[in-house]
Amino acid sequence: MRTIGMGHGVESGPSTAPSLDKVSLDFVFTDDELILKISGWDVVWSLHREVRAPIDAVTSITVQAKEPLIDELAFRLRGGSMPGVVMAGRFSVWKRYQHHEKERQFWLTKRKSEVLVVQTAIAQPSRLVLEVPDAREQARLLTEELAAHRFGADSAADPAIDDHEGG
Numbered sequence: 001m002r003t004i005g006m007g008h009g010v011e012s013g014p015s016t017a018p019s020l021d022k023v024s025l026d027f028v029f030t031d032d033e034l035i036l037k038i039s040g041w042d043v044v045w046s047l048h049r050e051v052r053a054p055i056d057a058v059t060s061i062t063v064q065a066k067e068p069l070i071d072e073l074a075f076r077l078r079g080g081s082m083p084g085v086v087m088a089g090r091f092s093v094w095k096r097y098q099h100h101e102k103e104r105q106f107w108l109t110k111r112k113s114e115v116l117v118v119q120t121a122i123a124q125p126s127r128l129v130l131e132v133p134d135a136r137e138q139a140r141l142l143t144e145e146l147a148a149h150r151f152g153a154d155s156a157a158d159p160a161i162d163d164h165e166g167g
Contacts, residue, residue: 002029003037004141023108023131029145034058034118036128042108045080045088051106051128055150057120061143063135066115072097073105086110093126100126118142 004027024040036051043049072093079089086109093103100123109115109131116135118128132138 001031002145003027004029004138004145023110025108025130025132027142027145029055029149031149032056034146036106036108036130038108042088045086046106046108047078047080047089048106051125053118053120053122053125053128055146057122058118058146059121060117060119061139061146062117062119063114063139064117066109066113066129069115069117069129073107077104079107084111090125105129116142 024038024042026037026039028035028037032055034053034055038046038048038050070087074092074094076087077090077092079087079091081087081089087107088109090104090106093105097103102123103126104124105127106125107129109129112131112135114135116128116130116132116138118130120126120128
């Protein structure tokens with residue numbers, strides 16, 4: 001098992017106020033699962049402590065603009081949202097954008113316009129949309145770890161990191 005921490009969202013001191021600027025999450029790779037561990041106030045916003053996806057189901061890890069992705073969302077099913085401030089939890093997807101029946105996306109974003117997107121080949125979650133401090137660097141690290149799990153620790157497979165400006 002290997003954890004890739006996002007290195008943010010952990011705040012020192014007595015403050016218990018919810019952070020509207022930082023997301024508290026870590027990625028854990030097991031032999032067969034990618035687990036997104038959520039902590040702090042983001043558990044309250046998203047109503048989740050973790051989200052799991054089979055490693056074999058992860059199809060890409062990209063950096064994309066957040067706004068075009070929002071258009072695909074139909075309804076928030078479980079979580080919290082404050083327009084322009086935070087989107088957290090599970091969302092249904094408009095039928096015209098669905099690749100699977102009953103497709104769901106998990107979002108944990110705040111104010112940044114660029115997000116890390118983990119695309120899967122399953123319906124739930126079909127996509128993880130996450131705000132991280134340096135999305136490009138996190139995409140690179142996660143893609144390398146994913147390749148190591150799939151192809152062995154010595155694999156230096158060319159990471160499939162895409163920089164999309166839109167949907």
